[in-house]
């Protein structure tokens with residue numbers, strides 16, 4: 596008999612009842628160090644007092660009105676995002692997948708309005724992940740995600756990750772955009788080099804096409820800059836955001852330049868819940884902390900500390916690990932065996948991590964993890980690796 600929850604996930608037998616900062620408390624009382632943060636979502640940890648205050652204050656006033664009316668919290672968050680990024684305008688969504696949907700529509704509409712309706716193709720890369728909607732799976736294109744779900748949304752051209760020659764050749768007069776994650780998350784913490792990202796920007800400029808960055812996982816302070824593309828000194832035309840921006844409350848956004856967004860006039864897109872007052876009140880509180888240069892400097896310092904300790908861990912378990920990679924507090928431990936084995940032995944050592952493709956275990960802790968918690972996390976990972984090595 597089918598489970599009462601559609602069985603699309605293989606869940607770990609853990610049921611967390613409470614969260615405190617970087618800690619998750621299981622129903623049986625065990626305290627787990629959370630290096631997953633709900634897959635890069637809880638950027639300020641669990642039960643953060645500032646976020647609780649923002650949410651409960653708004654919850655006591657007004658939950659929902661709809662985008663038929665002005666929403667002051669939405670305006671405030673849009674103004675903050677515009678002030679801190681390349682963007683001139685923002686549309687709010689509820690998830691990364693919805694941000695992908697709008698990014699695709701926006702890029703196609705841009706060229707439609709420029710009398711180039713044939714420019715519909717979006718170039719994407721192997722190992723990418725852009726969500727589970729029809730556009731999201733067609734964009735990523737992997738067999739694992741698309742098999743059985745055809746006919747797929749047409750108009751995506753899939754290239755090998757970091758194949759610059761193939762990219763140059765793939766741009767035609769049907770291309771409208773390149774869509775790429777500056778650091779692949781689900782694909783196994785694979786950062787694009789700054790040179791590659793710069794090269795993509797140049798190619799887009801040369802051909803007059805749009806650069807869409809998917810910063811759903813790597814954005815919002817995760818890599819030590821507010822957005823990961825800042826490391827390469829470039830800006831996109833369109834950017835997909837979600838996860839961290841809501842700190843655990845469902846919230847996403849598409850940020851765009853005025854030029855890229857020019858086709859999205861009244862009536863061309865919408866969402867009942869997108870930009871909901873509660874989500875945006877929390878989003879403002881997240882931005883007030885994460886966009887602070889001192890906070891980002893701390894993310895970079897802690898990244899150095901964690902990375903250094905992880906290098907030691909890898910060196911002392913050559914049978915288990917191959918390398919550490921990633922940026923900021925978006926780090927990956929490449930394993931010799933299946934990553935799920937390390938994740939499971941991590942559960943036994945009361946530390947939470949997240950598996951990814953390419954044999955990588957992801958470490959995506961809350962960005963305000965403390966130095967002591969970093970030390971404790973690596974002690975627990977060491978225990979997990981030791982029991983795995985002994986198995």
Ligand code: PLP
Nearest residue numbers: 690691692724725726780811812
């Ligand atoms: N894009 C990237 C890079 C992601 O990592 C994800 C989710 O993991 C998505 C899009 C989809 O986001 P959501 O699950 O919020 O729909």
